[in-house]
Amino acid sequence: MPLKPRRIEVVLETLLESIALAEEIGVSVAAAAGFDEDDQYKIGLAVHEGVMNAFQYGNQQQRERKIHVLFELFSEKMVIHVADQGTGFRLEDVPDPRTDENMLGDSGRGVLLMRTFMDEFDVQVVQGGGGEVIMAKRYRAQNNSQAM
Amino acid sequence: MPLKPRRIEVVLETLLESIALAEEIGVSVAAAAGFDEDDQYKIGLAVHEGVMNAFQYGNQQQRERKIHVLFELFSEKMVIHVADQGTGFRLEDVPDPRTDENMLGDSGRGVLLMRTFMDEFDVQVVQGGGGEVIMAKRYRAQNNSQAM
Amino acid sequence: MSLKATSREIGGVTVIDLDGRITLGDGGALLRDLIREKVNSGHKMLLLNLAGVNYIDSTGLGELVSGYRLVKAQNGELKLLNLTKRISELLQITKLYPVFEIHNDEVKAVASFSQ
Amino acid sequence: MSLKATSREIGGVTVIDLDGRITLGDGGALLRDLIREKVNSGHKMLLLNLAGVNYIDSTGLGELVSGYRLVKAQNGELKLLNLTKRISELLQITKLYPVFEIHNDEVKAVASFSQ
Numbered sequence: 130m131p132l133k134p135r136r137i138e139v140v141l142e143t144l145l146e147s148i149a150l151a152e153e154i155g156v157s158v159a160a161a162a163g164f165d166e167d168d169q170y171k172i173g174l175a176v177h178e179g180v181m182n183a184f185q186y187g188n189q190q191q192r193e194r195k196i197h198v199l200f201e202l203f204s205e206k207m208v209i210h211v212a213d214q215g216t217g218f219r220l221e222d223v224p225d226p227r228t229d230e231n232m233l234g235d236s237g238r239g240v241l242l243m244r245t246f247m248d249e250f251d252v253q254v255v256q257g258g259g260g261e262v263i264m265a266k267r268y269r270a271q272n273n274s275q276a277m
Numbered sequence: 278m279p280l281k282p283r284r285i286e287v288v289l290e291t292l293l294e295s296i297a298l299a300e301e302i303g304v305s306v307a308a309a310a311g312f313d314e315d316d317q318y319k320i321g322l323a324v325h326e327g328v329m330n331a332f333q334y335g336n337q338q339q340r341e342r343k344i345h346v347l348f349e350l351f352s353e354k355m356v357i358h359v360a361d362q363g364t365g366f367r368l369e370d371v372p373d374p375r376t377d378e379n380m381l382g383d384s385g386r387g388v389l390l391m392r393t394f395m396d397e398f399d400v401q402v403v404q405g406g407g408g409e410v411i412m413a414k415r416y417r418a419q420n421n422s423q424a425m
Numbered sequence: 426m427s428l429k430a431t432s433r434e435i436g437g438v439t440v441i442d443l444d445g446r447i448t449l450g451d452g453g454a455l456l457r458d459l460i461r462e463k464v465n466s467g468h469k470m471l472l473l474n475l476a477g478v479n480y481i482d483s484t485g486l487g488e489l490v491s492g493y494r495l496v497k498a499q500n501g502e503l504k505l506l507n508l509t510k511r512i513s514e515l516l517q518i519t520k521l522y523p524v525f526e527i528h529n530d531e532v533k534a535v536a537s538f539s540q
Numbered sequence: 541m542s543l544k545a546t547s548r549e550i551g552g553v554t555v556i557d558l559d560g561r562i563t564l565g566d567g568g569a570l571l572r573d574l575i576r577e578k579v580n581s582g583h584k585m586l587l588l589n590l591a592g593v594n595y596i597d598s599t600g601l602g603e604l605v606s607g608y609r610l611v612k613a614q615n616g617e618l619k620l621l622n623l624t625k626r627i628s629e630l631l632q633i634t635k636l637y638p639v640f641e642i643h644n645d646e647v648k649a650v651a652s653f654s655q
């Protein structure tokens with residue numbers, strides 16, 4: 130059923146506070162979409178990590194650059210886009226933090242958490258430049274995807 | 278101190294669910310701005326009423342029309358704009374629901390609640406048409422307006 | 426998030442226990458239908474227990490008023506029980522507080538109905 | 541929302557009770573400073589009690605790892621106590637679970653330090 134997704138767009142400034150705020154909005158949208166508490170947490174953390182990277186790497190903490198978060202609620206899954214005004218990055222260039230050499234490094238775990246907590250994860254360069262991560266979480270069988 | 282406000286923009290479709298969602302986002306933003314629980318509730322209800330009117334009267338329940346909610350956090354107050362793609366309305370035309378004739382009517386209490394719960398309230402027609410309510414809540418003296 | 430409603434009969438009075446939010450959509454519609462159904466089936470002494478209701482929007486206030494009018498038109502009575510602080514405040518702001526008969530004690534509220 | 545940290549000394553071991561979120565900003569920085577301060581003042585046997593921590597982001601995980609490295613480099617030990625389900629899951633996903641010595645019993649955890 131090619132249902133038109135329900136869309137919620139959020140535009141945030143590049144501020145530290147935008148990370149927790151986007152996370153909370155993500156949790157609200159996930160709850161409204163019928164995800165259970167555990168999935169709400171996972172979706173919230175994925176949004177947190179995506180927006181944190183947009184803040185740090187993409188927009189390099191330049192406040193006037195925008196962070197766009199788009200939630201699309203399809204009948205079978207929720208899709209989240211986090212786009213920044215940086216130069217983007219390629220997934221192949223992100224080292225796996227679980228290897229022996231990287232294990233004790235301070236960083237590199239954000240992408241891993243997003244990939245693990247969401248069912249789909251991809252990185253793109255948006256039109257006109259800017260990095261974008263696109264991730265999706267499917268409704269579990271017992272969930273009521275009609276809730277919202 | 279003419280501080281640049283922190284801005285959070287939210288764009289929603291004209292759907293029933295957008296009302297509660299905007300309200301929840303409003304509560305999150307208010308919490309992040311340092312408002313106490315009572316003020317968070319009042320701000321949330323004001324957003325709820327504003328978006329409900331945009332949904333019903335402004336956008337006349339036409340899904341593809343957008344509802345724009347903008348939160349601006351100034352150093353002394355939080356300003357909220359709720360804009361729709363309708364034809365707007367004038368505050369003078371809204372009857373007072375507290376008069377004897379209107380008392381037992383089903384409607385007309387949304388604007389009254391927004392006015393009462395917020396410190397400032399105004400209605401405008403946005404550029405290119407569309408109704409917009411603009412409301413503000415000041416931080417109380419004991420609030421920590423630096424929280425966000 | 427939405428509204429739950431259950432009703433009980435006590436000495437000719439129908440007590441409707443409400444729990445949740447009364448807003449545009451589910452909650453408001455449920456309350457409206459329930460009041461109508463009660464009145465249509467001859468139950469005209471209604472006591473709405475709002476102890477579990479902490480949130481009503483302007484639409485929900487409208488439902489309370491139209492319920493009140495409907496019951497009154499049928500020579501019945503609709504009263505409110507156990508207002509939370511927030512609901513009490515909303516009724517005061519909208520000047521609906523004096524319109525309704527409001528109780529804090531269920532036994533006394535039930536006894537107050539003229540039967 | 542943010543992190544609260546208090547520390548106690550038990551038989552030569554510094555127990556740091558953490559409560560809140562360990563994320564980029566306040567929480568992460570607080571933890572980093574606290575560990576550094578403890579190590580600099582000669583307290584190298586650290587037990588982080590995470591019972592009150594239900595949320596750590598990738599930056600917070602990074603702080604745990606760099607705390608661990610710092611303490612180890614000074615010939616000390618940093619161990620974890622009382623992981624919540626979510627934190628345990630995060631350590632497993634990132635393969636940090638085997639890196640840390642993890643305890644559920646404070647008395648046994650304190651006793652486990654080589655002194």
Ligand SMILES: Nc1ncnc2c1ncn2[C@@H]1O[C@H](COP(=O)(O)OP(=O)(O)O)[C@@H](O)[C@H]1O
Nearest residue numbers: 182183186187217218236237238239240241260
């Ligand atoms: N939005 C982004 N723009 C540019 N580079 C990014 C972005 N997000 C992630 N990256 C790159 O991917 C790497 C891995 O990110 P991540 O897994 O979140 O770990 P960490 O942030 O701890 O380094 C980052 O170090 C950065 O080089």
Ligand SMILES: Nc1ncnc2c1ncn2[C@@H]1O[C@H](COP(=O)(O)OP(=O)(O)O)[C@@H](O)[C@H]1O
Nearest residue numbers: 330331334335365366371384385386387388408
């Ligand atoms: N966004 C809007 N666009 C057009 N008209 C509006 C809008 N918001 C409010 N109004 C007008 O103002 C009136 C009063 O609104 P309100 O106080 O919310 O009460 P109610 O919605 O119960 O009628 C509405 O009946 C409508 O005519």
